[in-house]
Amino acid sequence: MEKNRFWELLAKVKSGEATPEEQLDLSQHLSAHPGDLDLVRQIDACWELPMPAASAPATDEIETIWDSFRNKIADQTPVDGLPASVKKGRRMIKYAVAIAAVLIPIVGIYLWRALQAPVPPAPPQKNIVSTKNGSKSKIELPDGTQVWLNVGSRINYDENYGKKNRELTLIGEAYFDVARDAARPFILHTGKMDVKVLGTVFNVKAYPGDATTEAALIRGSIEVSFPGRPQESMILKPHDKIAIANKETNIAKDIARRTCATWKESPAIIVSSIQYEPVSSAIIETSWVNNKLIFRSKTFDELARDIERWFNVSIEVKDTSILSKKFTGTFSNESITDALDALSLTYPFHYKLNRNNNTVVID
Numbered sequence: 001m002e003k004n005r006f007w008e009l010l011a012k013v014k015s016g017e018a019t020p021e022e023q024l025d026l027s028q029h030l031s032a033h034p035g036d037l038d039l040v041r042q043i044d045a046c047w048e049l050p051m052p053a054a055s056a057p058a059t060d061e062i063e064t065i066w067d068s069f070r071n072k073i074a075d076q077t078p079v080d081g082l083p084a085s086v087k088k089g090r091r092m093i094k095y096a097v098a099i100a101a102v103l104i105p106i107v108g109i110y111l112w113r114a115l116q117a118p119v120p121p122a123p124p125q126k127n128i129v130s131t132k133n134g135s136k137s138k139i140e141l142p143d144g145t146q147v148w149l150n151v152g153s154r155i156n157y158d159e160n161y162g163k164k165n166r167e168l169t170l171i172g173e174a175y176f177d178v179a180r181d182a183a184r185p186f187i188l189h190t191g192k193m194d195v196k197v198l199g200t201v202f203n204v205k206a207y208p209g210d211a212t213t214e215a216a217l218i219r220g221s222i223e224v225s226f227p228g229r230p231q232e233s234m235i236l237k238p239h240d241k242i243a244i245a246n247k248e249t250n251i252a253k254d255i256a257r258r259t260c261a262t263w264k265e266s267p268a269i270i271v272s273s274i275q276y277e278p279v280s281s282a283i284i285e286t287s288w289v290n291n292k293l294i295f296r297s298k299t300f301d302e303l304a305r306d307i308e309r310w311f312n313v314s315i316e317v318k319d320t321s322i323l324s325k326k327f328t329g330t331f332s333n334e335s336i337t338d339a340l341d342a343l344s345l346t347y348p349f350h351y352k353l354n355r356n357n358n359t360v361v362i363d
Contacts, residue, residue: 006100007038098118099124131172134312136288141168144179145186148289152207152309173205175289178220189227192244196223210305216274216285234271239309241285277330293331300325300347311336313353318363322349332338 009026012018018026064337076123132139133152140146142162147155153172161168166186179187180199188195192205192213199270200220206213215224217236222302224242225233236242245268277294287294293310295303304315311334324346331339340351340360352361 077196124160126156126158128156130154133309141295143181148175148179168205170204172207175203175286177201182279191245194225212245216241239274241274249283291332296328297326303327313358315360
């Protein structure tokens with residue numbers, strides 16, 4: 001088979017225009033000429049090279065390269081009557097042109113495919129609202145839901161919130177007054193529980209490192225489910241409280257005992273009622289919204305975390321015997337020294353406050 005015929009068949013096959021007979025002719029030729037088969041494989045390898053749209057050469061660059069190639073061909077085109085060596089060069093140029101006839105359409109189609117490939121949609125933009133230790137915040141979400149963020153807390157939701165969904169994630173503690181929207185349920189995600197509502201008022205406490213993750217229902221109803229256990233869920237009624245042990249600890253079991261709650265294993269779930277402060281009848285679980293830290297029979301191990309977040313300090317306990325001692329009280333406008341002095345009246349201890357780095361050492 002003449003070389004010109006070979007390139008013609010190859011061009012037709014690559015462009016999808018070859019007849020069955022022409023495809024057979026090319027196949028038989030390649031079987032008899034392994035060298036040409038290697039060339040075809042190299043062309044196929046070029047075709048398979050990945051080329052993202054962002055890295056494709058610009059149109060001006062392609063035109064410049066092609067013009068340079070044409071000029072080189074024009075400069076080297078031999079005339080009749082020249083020696084055989086020059087005529088051989090002429091044949092090589094013909095082959096080069098034939099190769100270009102095959103490769104340029106292929107590369108052109110490939111570049112067109114790369115440039116026309118759909119650009120994957122950008123992920124929805126995240127909105128993040130956070131508070132530092134020692135500070136609280138109140139915000140209104142796009143759907144009208146009111147959110148109070150306790151100290152050291154964070155919520156995030158994407159730009160579709162209130163349009164396609166009403167889902168958000170909480171780390172820390174927040175009080176929600178959810179705007180009613182039956183078409184788009186409000187779904188709150190934490191590490192240990194998911195809360196689904198239509199319109200209600202509730203509080204969720206989900207601080208990393210705490211013994212439990214808690215949800216307290218004030219008004220309406222909520223459905224609580226557990227990540228990885230879709231077949232299990234619970235419906236809470238007003239004044240119900242649910243706490244899930246972040247890990248099975250004596251602290252979590254102690255909470256269950258002192259609140260006369262139900263203890264359920266795997267996962268460890270505490271079901272009880274919200275608590276009220278005897279004098280003011282304030283709801284203890286949501287008292288922080290009114291700038292009060294109310295605690296009843298809390299071990300110092302639990303209370304220390306609340307104090308750290310509330311007063312924006314770091315507590316180091318050298319006398320570990322205090323960790324199991326229980327405390328009851330209320331803080332509102334006290335300073336950190338006022339709070340520690342008051343606690344030391346219940347169980348005597350000494351402390352040192354380093355105001356340079358907000359560190360409290362208890363010994």
